[in-house]
Structures are given as structure tokens and as C-alpha cells.
Amino acid sequence: MKIFLDSADIDEIRELNKTNFIDGVTTNPSLIAKSGRNILEVIEEICSIISGPVSAEVTATDHKTMMLEANKFLNLAKNVTIKVPLTSDGLQTCKALSDKGVSVNVTLCFSPSQAILAAKAGASFISPFVGRLDDIGQNGLDLIYDIVEIYNNYNFKTEVLVASVRGVHHIVESAKIGANVVTIPAKTFKEMYNHPLTDNGLKSFLSDWKETGQSIL
């Protein structure tokens, strides 16, 4: 399973990239707004830190302007993935770009039928939002299960990129279902390391070790 960081914060991207576990980055207009910086500068900087795909989201709602925005992003770096919303214009843009070999991430997916259209439009990634479905009382992970099953049935090459992740349980369940990628905030990435028994076990190992008076080095 690939792990992408869902962030436009350069400092945290740089810090977590040192772990060597970060396979890519996703951004969205809200994360760019939170960064307080120019979108083109932020995307270019992230692409210089991360060697994997970096999703840059268009903000136009019509196909023609989406294409213009996509071309701006594509001029920034080789590892830019164009992120488009799951609308009719977004899918038209996805098809036009993917036909030219451009990597496209179709975002704001909330149903299996939307995911079928994204795959048919040649998307490299589909981004179903699990947390936002949970927020309205549905089980977001059911959507991941459905999309993985459908994509497997037809051997679609589109990768299932689980987004709107709210905790480690979303990552683990997505991995069990067979999703290709999770995109997660820095906080959730750090939580992947945690287990109280690891902390307690290490504490007691170190205390017993101290009693021996030995040193390995």
C-alpha cells in the first residue's frame, strides 16, 4: 500500500519525507488556502522535495479553463498529477489529459457509479472520501470495498486512493480491502507508529538493560 501525505505544509512534508515512507503528496484548495501561500510556488516546492506523484487540484469548473490550469501545473515539474473534481467537466478534462499520458486524480468521489466513470475516463487515481461519508452517517469504507471489487472485475488500472482519512482504522481497513493508496494528514501518519504495549515494553526493556550495567558500544 502506498502512503501519500495530504498536506500543503512544506515543513511537515520535508520532515515526514525523511522517514522514507511517503510515496506522494495530495493537496486541495482548502489545504493551499491554509498554507497562506501561492499555489504554484507551493506545488513546485513540494515537487522538489517528493519524488512521487504530487496532486495539484484545478479550481476552475469548466473544461476549457481546467485545461489551462492543468497546463500551468504541468509546467512546474514532471511529477505533477492533475486533480479534477468528479463532475462532467472534470471527467472530460481527465479524459483529455490521460489520453495525452498525463496522470490524473479524480477527487470528491462519493459513489461507485462515479468511480466507474473516472476509470472509463482513464484516471490514474480515484479519490473516494471515507471520512466525509462517515460524517453523514454512512460507512465510508463500504465505498472502498465496492470500488475495489468493481475495478478488479474489469481489471481497471485506476488506483484507489483513499482520501478524507480520519484515523488509523481507515488505513488498516483500506489495506485489508486492497486499496492501492491512502492519503493521510501528518497527525494520522504519526499515529501509525503508536501502540501502548510498544511504549511499555520498551520502557521495561530499557530499565532491565540499565540494571546490567552493560553497553553495546
Ligand code: G3P
Ligand atoms: O484531500 C482530500 C481529502 O483527503 C480531504 O479530507 O478531512 O477534508 O475530509 P477531509
